[in-house]
Amino acid sequence: MSKPIEELFSLQGRVALVTGARKGLGFEISRAFGQAGAKVFISGRSPDEVAPAVSALREEGLDVDACPFNLGDPDAADQAVAYIIEKAGALHILVNNIGKRHRANLEKIDHKILADLLSVNLVAVYAASRAAIAVMRGQKWGRIINLSTTSAIKGIKGDPAYIASKGGVSALTRALAAEAGADNITVNDILPGPFATETNARMVEAAKADPRKNIVARRAPLGRWGEPREIAGAAVFLASDAGAYVTGQMLVVDGGISSQLY
Numbered sequence: 662m663s664k665p666i667e668e669l670f671s672l673q674g675r676v677a678l679v680t681g682a683r684k685g686l687g688f689e690i691s692r693a694f695g696q697a698g699a700k701v702f703i704s705g706r707s708p709d710e711v712a713p714a715v716s717a718l719r720e721e722g723l724d725v726d727a728c729p730f731n732l733g734d735p736d737a738a739d740q741a742v743a744y745i746i747e748k749a750g751a752l753h754i755l756v757n758n759i760g761k762r763h764r765a766n767l768e769k770i771d772h773k774i775l776a777d778l779l780s781v782n783l784v785a786v787y788a789a790s791r792a793a794i795a796v797m798r799g800q801k802w803g804r805i806i807n808l809s810t811t812s813a814i815k816g817i818k819g820d821p822a823y824i825a826s827k828g829g830v831s832a833l834t835r836a837l838a839a840e841a842g843a844d845n846i847t848v849n850d851i852l853p854g855p856f857a858t859e860t861n862a863r864m865v866e867a868a869k870a871d872p873r874k875n876i877v878a879r880r881a882p883l884g885r886w887g888e889p890r891e892i893a894g895a896a897v898f899l900a901s902d903a904g905a906y907v908t909g910q911m912l913v914v915d916g917g918i919s920s921q922l923y
Contacts, residue, residue, distance in 0.1 A: 669903040673698030677754035677900070678728060678745060680704045680789065683714045685858035686808065686892045687758040693893035694900065695723030699754065702728035702745055732759050732785035738792040746796060754804045754900045755793040757786040757830070775822045782826035787833060790848070794841050803846035804900045807834050811854045811915045831911055838909030847908035849899045854915020857886040882917035 677694045681687040682703035691701045695718055703718075703725060705711035711727045718725040728744060730737040745752050760782055790805055797803025812820065813828040834850040841848060855877045857865045865886055869875075878884050895914050898904045913919050 664902065670897055670901045671698050672754070672897070672901055675699040675753040675900075676702070676745065676749045676751045677756065678702045678704065678741070678752060678793070679756040679758060680732065681758035681760060683711055685860060686853060686856060686889055687756070688714055689889045689893050690756055690758065690896045691725065692718055692721070692723065693897050694754070695721070695725055697897050697901070700724045700726070700749055702726050702749075704728050704730055704741065706731050732789070733780060735788060738785070738788040742792040742796055751800060752793055752796050753800065753802060755789060755806070756896065757789055757805070757807045759785055760808070760827075770822045775825070778822045778826045779829070782823070783829040783833065786830055790833070790837055794837070794846060797841070797846045798844045801845050803841070803844070805837065805846065805848040806896060806899050807848070807850045809850050809852050809911070811852045811913060811919045813852060814911070815919050834911070835909045842908055847899070847904065849904070849907060849909070850911045851892070851895050851899070852911050852913045852915065853887070853892060854913070854918050855881070855886050856889055856892065858889055861886075877916070877918075880918050880921065881915070882921065885916065887914070887916055
């Protein structure tokens with residue numbers, strides 16, 4: 662007998678690690694996973710950094726803990742996964758949401774800046790995924806969700822290093838899906854478009870003050886910025902049994918911007 666639809670989307674009994682979850686999309690994904698029944702570990706560089714997010718979600722009655730580690734440390738991902746196994750006994754879901762940006766034209770981005778962005782946005786994703794897959798193989802069940810960007814498939818001027826790093830994440834997603842599929846591990850990529858997160862607050866406010874600056878309203882078929890909460894459904898789908906036969910894919914969540922030529 663097949664599962665009822667509500668059970669397909671349940672994360673009851675699952676353990677998840679969400680990186681970059683202090684605020685914005687990572688925070689909302691953590692909240693959604695908790696509401697779906699998962700125990701969620703959220704990461705940041707230090708306990709103090711993640712404490713407010715942990716407290717906020719616990720106040721909502723969710724099972725959330727901190728797992729602070731420095732993604733710039735090559736050994737940190739292995740240590741973080743080992744910590745979660747010690748505390749929770751398993752790791753079923755990894756969301757790689759960490760990201761760093763340096764908006765500048767090609768001429769202003771030297772190899773040091775590029776290397777730094779690649780280290781945070783791509784190498785750290787590789788390291789965390791590698792550590793998680795090592796555990797998930799033994800469980801014969803796992804979900805890895807990477808967050809890239811729509812600019813990885815629709816290039817824009819003035820952001821080449823970030824776009825290159827996030828494009829690498831999308832390529833890595835496909836490679837890891839091929840590597841891990843035989844062990845019932847899916848690896849997918851969410852490509853967010855313009856969301857009204859804390860990081861984008863200045864642009865959102867500028868658009869409200871002057872409609873002429875609201876590029877999103879002009880370009881998106883839905884005519885608005887996305888609310889951070891609107892990333893949650895895509896993440897829960899890919900993390901749950903509802904997405905069990907989806908792997909190596911890019912799920913674009915952008916209000917339709919990438920669907921239009923102009």
